[in-house]
Amino acid sequence: MPKNDKTRRRKSHAERERIKAKKAASGASYTSAQSGTVHRHRGPELPALDGSGFGADRTADMQTASALIGACLEQCQPCQASLADQVLAGDRLVVASLAGTVYALLPSPGFGCSPATRRFHAVAHDTGRDGYGPAVLAAVEEMSAEDLEALLEDTLDLWAAAAGAAPAPASPAAEDGAPDGEQEQETRRFDVAGGTAYLLSAGIDQLLDREEMQALIQHAEKSAAAGDAVECFLCDQPLDVTAEPEIHLGVAMRTLTLDGRELDTVVPVFTHPGCGRTRVWPWAELMAERQRRGLEVAPEDRQPERPAGQQHPRNADYTTFSLARRPGGGTVPLVLIEPGEPDAYGAEGWLAARLSEGFKPVDLSGQQPFPKLDGWSLRCDGGRLVSVMTASTGAWYRQEGGYATPGEWRKAARQRSALLLVVPSGSVGERQGDQWLEAVSRAAGAGHLLGGLVAVRGTLS
Ligand SMILES: [Zn+2]
Ligand SMILES: [Zn+2]
Structure with a gap:
């Protein structure tokens, strides 16, 4: 679908305004040699660095480093290039501090980083060693100019990511059924x-x-x-x-x-x-x-015009009710749904579609807590299961007239939480007892047992 040009212009204007407002409010400043204008890039506040932690008897000014991070955040290339040159030509304490700060915290040096950064990470992450600070500084001082540049580049990506692309904190475990x-x-x-x-x-x-x-x-x-x-x-x-x-x-x-x-x-x-x-x-x-x-x-x-999976016959839908042991104690009502319609793109297509809907892998062996499907619910009417509702798109599954549920399932469902499981067509079918468990375990082993805890809404009797 081609983008409407008018919309595009309007948005980019709003964007420019936003960036202008941000620049006006920023702290560290820097005069761009190329344009002769003053660019003010807001970086983190970095006080002058006391070198004693690195075994160095001097302090290092961090203002250029701060402006450099600001220029990266605002993607100002001329400033990035000339500020980076200044930092690279300056006291290596500055790079040791910038890089040490982030790589000390990271369990791994990261996807796609340079070999120099990988080597630096091994030193910087080993925070417990004797002479840690001097070792970090030595690692930076021994680097070739080229390696130093690569390390600075990787480091700036992380600073920019930490300051700008900080992910929203993981949602705290929501109460069952919260519409979140x-x-x-x-x-x-x-x-x-x-x-x-x-x-x-x-x-x-x-x-x-x-x-x-x-x-x-x-x-x-x-x-x-x-x-x-x-x-x-x-x-x-x-x-x-x-x-x-x-x-x-x-x-x-x-x-x-x-x-x-x-x-x-x-x-x-x-x-x-x-x-x-x-x-x-x-x-x-x-x-x-x-x-x-x-x-x-x-x-x-x-x-092919018609995907191979569509040529498979449609099976019956199966909906099975049972109880599952919660890891850590107690039981939870379980419902396993196996839609009869095979995915047009086979098992991989099924898996991709379910993951996109938010379903998560479930471990029934009791070693992992059950994942939660935030905002999902089972809707019951007079003790019959009538639909599975998603957080945002309405009914994921609906059964005209509903399914009758066993008494012990309804009793367990009074806790208003249930474990919803889904498997691909043809995985479990009408098997019962041990054979049912075996088939479910087989699906789990293949990575095809997905689901999570959902709320139970409506009336149970
Ligand atoms: Zn497109
Ligand atoms: Zn700039």
Whole structure:
């Protein structure tokens, strides 16, 4: 869907105003040599550094470093370049402090960092060692100019991410049934300093860790700053991170075969909000969607008109009620839903669709707490289960007249919380007792048992 030009202009104007207001309010200032104008970039307040912690008998001024972080946050390239040159040419205590501060805290040096940063992280993360501060400074002082530059670049990404793209704090365990779909969405929203928000797909956290997600956002921001913006997967047009108020980031699950071995990979899928909602895609479905939109698809990725899965027969729907032991004690009513309609894109398609809806992997072995599906609920009417409601999009599943529920299930459901489980068509069916458990365990082993705790609403008798 092409973007309306008028909307685009209006937004980028608002963006300029916002940046102007921010600059007016900023602290550290710097005169840009290129333009001869005073740029004021708001960086963190960094007091003069006392070198004694690093075994150095001197202090270092941190104002240039602070302005540099500010310039990174506001993506002012001329200032970044000349401030970085000054920092690199100056006292290495400054880089030791900037880099030491962030890498001491990080359990790993991060996705895509330079080899120099990786080596530095090994020193900086070992905070318990004797002579820690002097070792960190020595590591920086021994670096070649090139390595120092790489370390500074990686460090600035983290400072900018920490100051600008700080993720919303994880939602505290909400009370069962609180209508907090909004809150759940907020935890998947990353606001970066330039004013763009990145909305990440539900389920992306099952495929990427937090650092990887931040690295992808940094990649998009950096690519835009370098004049080579990332493209929307659903229209092949560049994503203008300075003009778009929101950018969607989903992923595609792609299985590659290398030397006869299957390798599961995760491909980032950046999209315009107008081109399609953010989600987890099976590769085949993403390619089919590109094909449908007339975009280029490699010959080996071309999809048949009718996906293979649609040719499978439809099974009956199964809804089973049982009780599950809660890890840590007590029981919880359980409902397992197995829709009979096979996913058009097979097991991978099923998994991608459910993860996008917010379902999470469930471990029934008692070793992991059950995940929660915030805002989801089971709706009962007179003790019959009539629908499964999502946080935001209404009924996920509805049964005309409802399903009768067993007495002990209704009794357990008085705690107003239940474990909702879903499996792909054909996984469990009408098996009973031990065979039912075996089939559910098999689905879990294949990564195809998803669900979570949901609220129970309505009347139980
Ligand atoms: Zn500037
Ligand atoms: Zn697009």
